[in-house]
Amino acid sequence: MADRIINSMKTEFTAKSVNESFARTAVASFASQTDPSIAVIADIKTVVSEAVTNAIVHGYADIEDKQSCIIYIQCKLLESGKLIIKIKDKGCGIGDVKTAMQPLFTTDTDGERSGMGFTIMQSFTDGIKVKSRLGKGTTVTLEKRLNTN
Amino acid sequence: MDITSEKRGDTITAFIKGEIDHHNAKAARETLDSIIETEQPIHFGLDLSRVSFCDSSGLGLVMGRMRKCQTVGSTLIIKNPSVAAMRILEIAGMDKILKIERGD
Helix, strand or coil: CCCCEEEEEEEEEECCHHHHHHHHHHHHHHHHHHCCCHHHHHHHHHHHHHHHHHHHHHHCCCCCCHHHCEEEEEEEEECCCEEEEEEEECCCCCCCHHHHCCCCCCCCCCCCCCCCHHHHHHHCCCEEEEEEECCCEEEEEEEEECCCC | CEEEEEEECCEEEEEEEEEECHHHHHHHHHHHHHHHHHHCCCEEEEEEEEEEEECHHHHHHHHHHHHHHHHHCCEEEEECCCHHHHHHHHHCCHHHHCEEECCC
């Protein structure tokens, strides 16, 4: 039987780092309607923060007019208690997704990025899909079971 | 995010309160590096007991400060990491590399 969508939400915002906390709080707030554990909410906040940070730091890195850089988030709550979070940018895209997802891989040169963003997204969710096209953008889809019983 | 520091013997401890993400990691890095460079303490403590949120930017912040401490001959000690901070350090295996202390 298909897993029916019982609720959904969409939001979009400018790719500015100040919006990272808005993004994770918005998704956590949407997820909280099913009364998940504090640990599940913490996981959701962390993975949303990782994906949104990637979009800002990498996806839209080379675009000067940040006002034209938009990050799109779509959440679907399924009857089974699963939350699907889609985080999309229309930035530069990732040439080699498999390599980008390796632990400790980073294109950063000043030593302040850990290269653990995708590893954290994988560890803190029940599923991750990354679709990316060079010059078109990246969509990260995360699945998280809200009911851990 | 709010950072305060205190000196006790040969240890300077910086207390981070609030959320560590990419947005505020840069300011935190500048504040912490300024303390490390100015004081060059034997031990530099980073108290993470009041970190309410931490993502991989926090991990980068800790890794970067570990390197910074090495350049001035200080030893980095992570103090009382909160659940949020510890979870991220563990994922990267940093809990095995870093000196972590609990208590005063």
